[in-house]
Amino acid sequence: MSELYIGLMSGTSMDGVDGVLADFSAAPLRVLADASAPLPDALRTELMALNTSGPDELHRGWLAGNALMRIYADVVQQLLSQAGVAATVVDAIGAHGQTVRHRPQQFDGTGYTIQLAQPALLAELTHIDVVADFRSRDVAAGGQGAPLAPFFHQALFGRPGKTVGVLNLGGISNLTLLHASGAMQGFDCGPGNALMDAWCQQHTGQPYDAGGAWAASGRVIEPLLAALLAEPYFRLDPPKSTGRDLFNRPWLDAQLAAFAGSAPADVQATLAELTARACAADARRLAPALRDVIVCGGGALNTHLMQRLQALLPGTRVASSAAHGLPPLQVEAAAFAWLARKAVRRENLDLQSTTGAQGARVLGAIYPR
Template identity: 70%
Template sequence: MPELYIGLMSGTSLDGVDGVLADFAGSLQVRAHASAPFDPALKAELLALNRSGPDEIHRSQLAANALMRVYAQVVRELLARTGVPAADVRAIGAHGQTVRHRPQAFDGTGYTVQLAQPALLAELTGITVVADFRSRDVAAGGQGAPLAPFFHRALFAREGEAVGVLNIGGISNLTVLRPDGTQLGFDCGPGNALMDAWCQRHLGQPYDAEGAWAAGAPFDPALLQALLSEPFFAAPPPKSTGRDLFDEGWLQQHLSPFPALTAQQVQATLAELTATACAGEVQRHAPGLPRLYACGGGALNEHLMRRLQALLPATRVLSSAEAGLPPLQVEAAAFAWLARKAVRQEALELQSTTGALGARVLGGIWPA
């Protein structure tokens, strides 16, 4: 008998919403994948809400309503493609849109904010919604991120073998699955966010397709070292980050001593930054790793994948598709899996990944 859940993810890349309809009866089967882009006005507002501004409470609530309508659009598409009635879906795992992520900051606990209106999504779809996955982890002393490593173990682990999973969205994060059954997971730093922003500014394109623009110029070693001087890169896990740190203001601050660089050289250097930061974490925490599965939008950047492979000659850098799940489906499937865990009230052992005090059930539930 099918056990159906929907997972919805909109990440720091701000390129839209990815959704999957997943069946957990037996081994995971993705029945359908659908996506919807953000319209320019919503994307601009979500990006603006990453920074302090006027009337934030009012604006954030309206943006959350608009976001849920995009989520509901993706749900309707998934159901239409499969012919599955809404009543047959046990729950939707809805990540929401991260606009602030400051765990352990200010008062020792900090906070993380994912814009969402789960009650509205339940009304629009007629399906139970699980959301707010990260705040319990932060309340328990954790980083609130990354959460996908728990799903990565369920999907990618190989008995007796170390395996890495590198998700490159707006921010990149690494999961190391050890042969003894333990795992390590943490954010590496920028993924696509800075590359996309720079490409949008100078080419008017949402992203550098296949990394072709970056591949056409040499990176600048001095700028790369200046960027890598950011203390986050040297910090030990558990650690997480977001646009609170790695935004265009951060980039401009580091660019000011390099006025002679062309826009294309900067793009090449930003690609090298992502590759170097990710490869460095693999070398520090999983030397000799035999295989690394890449997922997220960055896995479609051919130049970035070539640079990762060059920096990790002892490791096979593979697309997650080779393990059965295409790169753009992995995070959405992770939140379907996390929703199932919440519905079943199954706690996750968080300590080794987020640094939380112990096992917790993540996510609040809004019944249909």
């Protein structure tokens, strides 16, 4: 085995596909290449629409999955070309797919989580084994199905005897707490960039608030912030996970109804503060000894958001994962390369302390080349 794995991630922000080619022959890993591709507007619109029930959604979902896999395959080819590596020496691709519904433990006690992907098509297009459907086994075992990256965070960022936090600021924010005792927790804090991006797109025509400059120009609307933070999800204890099923535009619009006429920049500042306060509150409550927070995901590039996190966590160093050896836009893709390797090697992951699953399970289904 060459110990080369590809990880592909398209997250809740739905802004594009990130990929890495990782070499695991030297612990914990070495990234040989990274690449990304944007989602075409039509596909992004369709994926957004598939977050809620609609006509002919089975047909539409399957075709959207096909289209997404073709973009995944293009990213794979970019990675192979960059590294000068043949497909035949890559052990497997870890393909996350696009989450469009996330309702674990609901309805019948088991619930479901749906990541649109057509891994058989991806294997056909790339001639590489594909590992996909990582979350459903965890849900079947009574877990939340998310987050799945904490063990990877532990391997990459853990420090014996020290409490470390790893905060992923994607569309949804999730926090891994690596306690000095060796205990580990991982859970979703709430919205990350999803609401900010949607508001920015509506009012500026830009897909995101570059550097958080627009949010920084506004003033936090404290009564609106209090209304947003009154959402019961924020008071839940881990394990917990969420997504666009809850934190979406209808949820935001319902809260904004009482604040008609607010300046758009002030709403943006309030949404940034919502993300920062929700994450900081969980960190302070569950890990009072926390001294380092390592931030990854697109939110790590939001200067204003990073400054707010630092201000809300005095005595804790808040820094991008780039300062700890891996750029923020590579971390989640690398995690799925790592998870693919675990699946290929049939290694169990015990996520009881993060997702609440009943025990250790092998996560992921393998589609041979």
